[in-house]
Amino acid sequence: MNLLASWLGNVPDFAIPYALAALGLILTERSGVLALHAEGLMLVGALFGIGAQLALGNAGLALLAAMGAAALVSLLFAVMVIWLRINQVIAGLTLVFFCQGLTGLLGTLWGWTNQPVAGLPALALWPLSDLPLVGRLFQQNLLVYLTPLIFFAVIAWLERTTPGLRLRAVGENPQAADAAGLSVAGYRLLAILAGAALVGLAGGYIAVLSTKLWIAEMTGGRGWIAVALVIFARWSPWRALAGALLFGCIEALIPQLAAAGVRLSQYFILMAPYAVTLGVMIWVALAGRDRLSQPGALGEAYVREERR
DSSP: OOHHHHHHHHHHHHHHHHHHHHHHHHHHHTTTOOOHHHHHHHHHHHHHHHHHHHHHOHHHHHHHHHHHHHHHHHHHIIIIIIOOOOOHHHHHHHHHHHHHHHHHHHHHHHHHTTOOOOOOOOOTTTTGGSTTGGGGGGOOHHHHHHHHHHHHHHHHHHHHSSSHHHHHHHHOOOHHHHTTTTTTHHHHHHHHHHHHHOOOOHIIIIIIIOOSOOOOTTTTTHHHHHHHHHHTTTHHHHHHHHHHHHHHHHHHHHHHHOOOOOOHHHHHHHHHHHOOOHHHHHHHHHHHHHHHHHHHTTTTOOOTTTOO
């Protein structure tokens, strides 16, 4: 029972980065821009979140710095895919490798590597926190409790507001949106910046609130899993949240098994999240429904003079 309670209590810590990163990618891709750069932006958010925490000593400001830094770096991606019309797959992959090298270099030069920070204390939601077995689920840091509200806000904006519906229209048919007087480039830029801020927040969570220090390439491929999670969720934020909880359950289970004395190969531990990701991708491919759910113009550069 203690093992089960500990496992459940640790699930949010593993699930929140997946959820926030996937939500940011969905927001960007709803505008028709293919976002494969999550791994790089998470590293940027993690690095600058730690840097701000070390400099300011405030975890809230550190998370805001993580969001701002990721959004700033995403401007480079926006220039490449919106105005230069570089292939979005190549631009996304290039940005990941650029961010991996940049964060490793800056983290070393500025001396932020392996510098511990305080993070945020756990907040107990009494009396739920006193419940048997599931009580630890209600003893989390503030961002865990705010994440469902962030999802509610983004979904409401996408589905209930005029700018959100216009952004979705740009992602479905940019030619028609342009003919209706909408700025395709403007809405795509907005989606890239807002999505990058959420992805940066996911990286900041890992560094500032979870591991509470910075090391090079500390995201460990979570950005790539978030990309797969978007496809698994078929661009639905609520399905992405459910998928993030699934991946969080799997990742949280591995250290609990090790603590219980179950001998696991380190290679199995490294492989497990990606094996699950492959299984999810195969399931989506066999289901054959992803093409029906993705934005109609996803991955397509828009040129005003061209007509589909």
